Amino acid sequence: MERGSHWERVAGLPLRVESYELTGHDRDYGSFTRPSTVIHLRGAGEEGIGEDVVYDVLDQIAHRDGGPVHDFGGVSTLGEFSALVGELDLFPVAAPGMEASRHYRRWAFESAALDLALRQAGLPFHEAVGRDPQPLEFVCSTRLTTFDEEGGSSTEAIRKRLERYPGLEFKLDPENDWTPELIAEIAEIATVDSLDLKGFYKGTPVDVETDPELYRQVAEAFPGAYLEDPDVNDETRPLLEPIADRVTWDAPLHSLADITSLEWTPKAINSKPSRFGSLQELFAVYEHCAANGIAIYGGGQGEVEVGRGQIQYLASLFHAGTPNDTAPSGYNDPAVPPGLPTSPMAPVPSATGFRWG
Template identity: 55%
Template sequence: MSTYDRVAELPLKIDSWEMEGLSIRPSPEFERLSTVIRLNGAGQTGLGEDITYEALDQIALQDAGPVHDFTQVTTVGQFCDLIAELDLFPTAPEREVSRLYRRWAFESAALDLALSQAGTSLASYLDRPLRPLNFVASMGLTGGPGGKESDVGRLLVKLDRYPDLKFKLDPSLDWDQSLIDQLAETGAVNTLDLKGQYKGTVVDIETDPELYRRLLVAFPDAWIEDPDITPKTREVLKDDWHRVTWDAPIHSVEDIASLEHKPTVINIKPSRMGGLKSTFDAYDYCDSDGIGAYGGGQWELGIGREQIQYLAALFHPDNPNDTAPVGYNAAEPEPGLPTSPMQVPGNGFGKPDNS
């Protein structure tokens, strides 16, 4: 029986549901919004988080209120089938991929509620060990003192406070050889996210095969995530496919199976996979095909971060999971943050142990 089939059998009772808006303003010109989904039933509450990036899509959901009726479902599988039939967007989303993000929010809340009602945790239910979680901190290097240019000092501040911290970095076109050499000397670079699979977004960058070449040479042990594939970059990457990994193009098992080169590891983001079945099927596929996995976040503000940490600790704890505690996002992280490997809460599905 597949992992999803086991989860789908969990009994589920939903009496009502509601939403809570979360927000953070990381800069004066930008506010990040998310929505926590709360499913209530049999005296328990299940939580999930919609990480859709567009603020107007979040506001429309919260303004519409809990318009869908979930009271007739009796299992997690039935709930997932119902969610697949519903349009969860009061108005059409700005990006179609947001439908996957929102589906994950509702289905993860249903799983959380079902586990609470059963008085068990996902680890216990699946009879899998919940192991200490290895994580890396992701960041770009732009926005240093005095302007927008990349500055290795931003990384060094974090290393000074947490000397064993490893990083997933977003290279940019202004990374000259001096900056690359400084980064290499730290020994702290685990993954390089080239953002080559994003087109027409605020995060994608122009493809520079020469930058790719210099990065491959300077960081011979780093994972290379989401390179752009062109004739010139193919030539640069020809001897390094074993450390090329993928994130943005991966939404299903079919996406993994259709990759030109079988990856050593792959980034499985539950919110990007879009549901319990696609996520658990991806875990099963990677396990059977000898492909490692690591987790990644999408700027969660609430329970969504704890849930992806929990899944990573359950299915791929030893890999470079981009699931660091949110405190590491600060320019100067506070002392006392959990360090890698960290113990995640074992109660239910990412909830604190005392909940």
């Protein structure tokens, strides 16, 4: 397909929005609470839903308290809705805590509008874009510490999940307390497909101090794993340049231009749909990567509602066979509940709309 053709397939879908509602769906994980707001767009007897994954609790509360302040009654197509949302201030009370949150909220509105337009048309998403859902391979992303834990990193989180789901594979966040012994233990018990080095996080609960020796140790211990978001500086560059094919990017990517301007042309990227904000930009990324031999593996934002299924739906259509960090949200539950789908997950698209499962 030519670039832009996926967007062109859906942009002209008729869309009628008569009202909308915001509902809170925060989830308590014990050591932290993940805030979440679902956007319900309604029109012509149908409802479309999308999930706002903004991380700042105060931003989420302000959104809910403000209520449905925007008027979408003048749009008649999905493309018109997207253009309008791109012009609106979706944080009318106060600027967001993170600028990236503007993309996250835009994604929530656009995914809800896509769902509504498809339901009004009686179409499932995959039919609208002309692709067939494939069995979805996924990995479990987990930290080896919790935010309120003083005991440091251990393999407990891995072992608990493997006890329940022996074939599970992982994406891990190396931390500064990882010792050679811990790294060896992880390598012995688990398959690790990607390592998130958190090189672009500053002033957050998940910050990791750049440690060239840690980079070297994990790169050698997990030779088949992607090395995501390293901090490339004078100390780490000599280590990373020879293995640049393994270096992937996530946090700095908010547009196609961010990908094309990377110093090293990537062999793979982590695509979080909400980071790109708009459907049009996301489809442009998919098409650029397909045309240039860049693999994509999906990433999540800790979605707890419809947003998780929507990124699984996208992954099943555009990059089903890669180590997608799109595991069902139950894998994030410290209790590790039984009965979760295992990888590869059979396609479960909704009969109409943009929903999964």
